[in-house]
Every structure is written in C-alpha cells, then in structure tokens.
Amino acid sequence: PIHQYEETAVDNALRGLTTSGSVDLEVDRVLMTPSGTLLMLFRDPQGTLDAMRGSLRGAFPGAPVKQTAIIHSTLLRMFPEGGRLDPRVA
Numbered sequence: 001p002i003h004q005y006e007e008t009a010v011d012n013a014l015r016g017l018t019t020s021g022s023v024d025l026e027v028d029r030v031l032m033t034p035s036g037t038l039l040m041l042f043r044d045p046q047g048t049l050d051a052m053r054g055s056l057r058g059a060f061p062g063a064p065v066k067q068t069a070i071i072h073s074t075l076l077r078m079f080p081e082g083g084r085l086d087p088r089v090a
Helices: 002-014 048-059
Strands: 026-032 037-043 071-077
Touching: 002 048
Parallel strands: none
Antiparallel strands: 026 037, 037 071
C-alpha cells in the first residue's frame, strides 16, 4: 500500500537528524486571531525543524518549497453565538 511507502520515505528522510529524538522549541508569543483562534507560536532556535523539512522535501518532491520559520499550535477555537466573529457587530 502507498502509506507503507510514505512511512518508509519519511523514516528514511528523518533518520539521524536528531540525536535526542526531540525538537527543542521556544515560545515566541501567544495571539488571538480575528477568526477566534488562540495560537501559541514557537521558534526553532537550533534549526532542527528546518533541517527536517529540507530532508522531507528531498523525499517528497511535490512538497512546498518555502515554509515559515514560525511553528504554531492551536490552543483554542472560539465559536461566537450565531456565527458572528465580531461580538461588537449586531
């Protein structure tokens, strides 16, 4: 199956990139987007994720060439009553 090929390609691309098996990130900031999503943004000071992305691009030629240096995690999504994004608008 294709997923086995993809899993093997990912494993081969990432093998040896991290000696500890982990990626150390630093919190850059927390922000609320206009759409109601609370994000935590991280920096990768050692460049580990950038190295991983480069290696994965080699394994998957159709992957995006440029990616942002900021990594994010969604902490919360707020869904306002009635679907309005701005509670000040009637």
